[in-house]
């Protein structure tokens with residue numbers, strides 16, 4: 092066989108692990124309680140309604156649904172996103188400020204492609220979303236990490252980081268029910284973040300697929316809504332509120348940036364799926380997504396409660412954990428334990444799976460953290476799984 | 486507004502034209518006969534059958550259809566592609582040799598990302614697919630162009646190019662009813678291409694979305710089928726044979742390369758649309774795609790005939806054109822005319838649109854060529870449009 096290695100770009104590192112793929116594989120084992128993948132509960136996905144909407148959409152839109160469309164995405168879908176989803180986060184936007192993407196994951200990729208040269212500095216939270224690290228990696232950024240507390244990114248650390256690295260390309264944050272920590276950035280910190288970004292002339296990437304999954308039905312204003320200077324690139328997605336399988340997310344940003352996204356999108360894959368864009372459009376016309384989200388959040392809230400209660404009941408003294416106000420994730424710190432090394436035993440002996448926190452630290456380091464996703468399991472399974480984890484840790 | 490320019494990567498060139506977007510816009514003007522976009526005829530897209538298949542798919546697969554799946558794409562769909570589509574091109578493949586992509590366009594993008602460093606040499610046809618140039622551009626390749634005749638790439642030119650550039654990363658070819666020239670590479674040239682690539686240790690990228698659109702129902706063996714050394718990366722797509730709007734294409738290559746694609750795919754957008762993958766799967770189970778392709782090819786053949794006959798009847802002496810055996814495109818050489826400059830007048834005066842060939846030359850140069858796509862128009866419209874073009878050229 093032809094040896095491809097000499098042909099590869101320097102952006103590729105061979106080897107490395109396939110953690111996400113492994114998590115998905117583990118989740119398919121019915122014996123195992125997996126707190127791995129951060130995905131919506133299957134029973135909350137609106138199968139019937141989507142099927143009905145599809146039939147109606149094919150009747151209404153016909154062959155248009157199966158053909159190419161443009162790289163910005165469907166205008167009426169962008170209009171819906173602006174007026175129905177972003178308005179609820181205080182963002183004032185029109186369809187023109189939006190480009191449809193294949194999930195917000197693609198937003199991260201296009202941001203890397205548009206902004207990063209080898210060795211550029213970017214500021215990320217510690218911990219941060221591992222999928223972002225994975226996507227940025229081939230562009231070889233230099234990471235500056237900023238610690239978090241219960242209110243999100245620590246602003247004194249951020250300011251020091253900006254002072255020391257005034258050429259930073261952007262600050263990447265997951266402000267709402269963060270993946271992986273479950274932490275939400277406070278309003279005061281959001282304002283401070285915008286002020287600092289403005290002062291230092293640095294872009295903010297606000298990656299917020301979970302922002303509508305608050306358990307108190309309160310929504311924090313988006314960071315983008317607090318800036319009137321075009322500094323914030325806001326990424327959103329239908330993945331967590333409706334369906335990840337349709338692969339429809341979006342970017343909302345200033346006009347210059349949206350134009351660049353359109354071109355990068357055209358080069359990457361022409362456009363997102365026409366078919367699922369029309370399916371969504373029809374679904375959103377015929378159904379009340381706000382109500383669905385509300386109902387789902389009640390379910391996720393019960394699961395969060397089950398998770399946090401079980402953690403409080405059963406964990407040994409060397410374990411601390413967050414209590415998220417929304418989203419899918421609890422974050423554990425297990426003093427003195429290497430959670431990556433523990434994972435094999437967790438799967439084989441305790442029959443549970445989790446994501447070791449290690450992959451969430453851009454510059455490596457912390458080996459004693461765990462991300463638990465409670466979104467997919469019933470409360471009794473969650474309790475059962477947490478108790479098994481507690482036994483293992485004791 | 487914040488000035489983003491200093492933040493951009495060196496991979497971005499500001500300015501530049503939005504040709505594809507303009508072609509799509511022109512195509513929406515009902516007064517205009519557009520030979521622009523290379524898209525399937527809307528009336529040939531199986532709307533009814535796809536709608537029925539979707540309802541059945543939702544019944545069968547339920548919530549699975551709306552959730553995340555894996556980065557390789559659905560196993561049964563990959564199995565179908567291997568046994569039903571690739572086998573017809575003489576390619577022996579299994580599901581494991583395939584990764585599902587969001588159109589073959591994404592294949593080009595991931596290839597650039599996996600293989601290209603700034604300044605790397607790649608060999609392309611002259612003319613070549615403009616969408617490939619657009620996608621490769623941010624990675625700043627050095628292009629070596631090889632001329633074509635009625636049998637495809639000229640092998641003496643290719644050999645000279647390889648001799649002069651032994652470090653070439655890959656040879657990019659669209660061997661079947663090429664976009665834009667309509668030319669098909671002969672079997673003999675395919676064998677020679679594989680032999681040369683092997684001799685010089687260079688990969689071949691075979692981009693073949695049109696390979697099943699032959700008007701004589703004869704299929705040329707794929708280049709990948711002529712190599713047993715893992716040299717050929719084969720890209721395919723449902724876009725031209727079934728539906729571009731579902732955004733499902735594929736790459737078939739040696740195992741090492743498929744693994745790299747999976748990882749690049751995960752970083753780019755996690756996975757292609759779960760929903761449309763299941764829709765296709767059900768459609769392909771319930772319908773005879775081979776028969777659909779046959780029927781469609783009869784229609785495209787009539788359109789090709791109308792196009793070529795009208796060209797022969799009406800064009801002045803300074804115009805030469807190809808007679809494609811399949812696909813969507815005729816290619817015109819118009820001695821002494823700058824077809825890019827002519828386009829505005831064509832749209833405004835003659836009320837027709839075409840793609841100036843200029844964008845198909847990786848190193849620039851030829852200004853006297855035109856790509857005509859005959860796929861979307863009825864024979865009488867095609868004749869009408871060609872006659873208007875002929876008047877303009879006289």
Ligand SMILES: Cc1ncc(COP(=O)(O)O)c(C=O)c1O
Pocket residue numbers: 129193194195196197220222265270298299300327328329330335339340754755
């Ligand atoms: C923080 C964050 N960003 C982006 C994504 C990507 O989601 P999608 O591409 O499905 O919108 C995820 C998914 O897990 C996420 O947690």
Ligand SMILES: Cc1ncc(COP(=O)(O)O)c(C=O)c1O
Pocket residue numbers: 360361523587588589590591614616659664692693694721722723724729733734
């Ligand atoms: C030669 C060639 N390659 C790739 C593509 C991309 O098609 P898709 O991404 O829809 O499969 C096209 C579409 O026009 C093409 O002509």
